[in-house]
Amino acid sequence: MTVLAGAGRCDPSLVEAARRGDAEALVSLIGAAQPDVRRYAARNCRAADIDDAVQETLLLLYRRVGTLRAVSSFSAWLFAVARRACLRLLRRATGTFQTPADEAEARLALLAPEDIRIDLSRAIQSLPEHYREVILLRDIEELSIDEIADVLGLTRESVKARIHRARLMIREYLIRD
Structure with missing residues (x-):
C-alpha cells in the first residue's frame, strides 16, 4: 500500500483497506494524510488553531473512515472535515454565535x-x-x-x-x- 507522491491523494487501495477496518492501513492512511491536512490547516486556520484542527481532522478520520461511501471521495471528504474544524475553532475563539444547526451538528458529532x-x-x-x-x-x-x-x-x-x-x-x- 503506497501513497501517491505529489498528488495529495492516498492510494485508493489504502483507503479501501482502512475503510474495511484494516488497522495497519488506517495507521498508514493517517500518516499519509497528516501532511496534507497540516498544509490545508496552515492556509485556512488561525496560527493558534493549526495543531488542534489537524488533530480534530485526523481523529474524525480515525473514527469515521469506515462510513465513507466512495473511496474516490476521500480527499474531498477529508478537506471538508478540516475546513469545518477550522471554522469551529475560529467560532470558539471569537465567541461567534452558534446557530441551532451548528449546535445540532456538534451534538450529532458526539453521538455513537x-x-x-x-x-x-x-x-x-x-x-x-x-x-x-x-x-x-x-x-x-x-x-x-x-x-x-x-x-x-x-x-x-x-x-x-x-x-x-x-x-x-x-x-x-x-x-x-
Whole structure:
C-alpha cells in the first residue's frame, strides 16, 4: 500500500483497506494524510488553531473512515472535515454565535455511530414515500441519477430535486430537538 507522491491523494487501495477496518492501513492512511491536512490547516486556520484542527481532522478520520461511501471521495471528504474544524475553532475563539444547526451538528458529532444510524434510519422512515424512494436508491443502493430516473420513470431534474428536498428534510429531522 503506497501513497501517491505529489498528488495529495492516498492510494485508493489504502483507503479501501482502512475503510474495511484494516488497522495497519488506517495507521498508514493517517500518516499519509497528516501532511496534507497540516498544509490545508496552515492556509485556512488561525496560527493558534493549526495543531488542534489537524488533530480534530485526523481523529474524525480515525473514527469515521469506515462510513465513507466512495473511496474516490476521500480527499474531498477529508478537506471538508478540516475546513469545518477550522471554522469551529475560529467560532470558539471569537465567541461567534452558534446557530441551532451548528449546535445540532456538534451534538450529532458526539453521538455513537449506532445512535446516528438509528436516528438516520428514523429520519429516512419519516420521509414521504416519493422522497424516501429516491434517497434509498441514491444513498443506499448507490444508483446514479440517470439510473434512478429510468427506474422511477422520472426526468433527471425531478430526481435531483427530490434528492435535494429529501436530504433537507432528513437534516431538519436530525437537528430538531
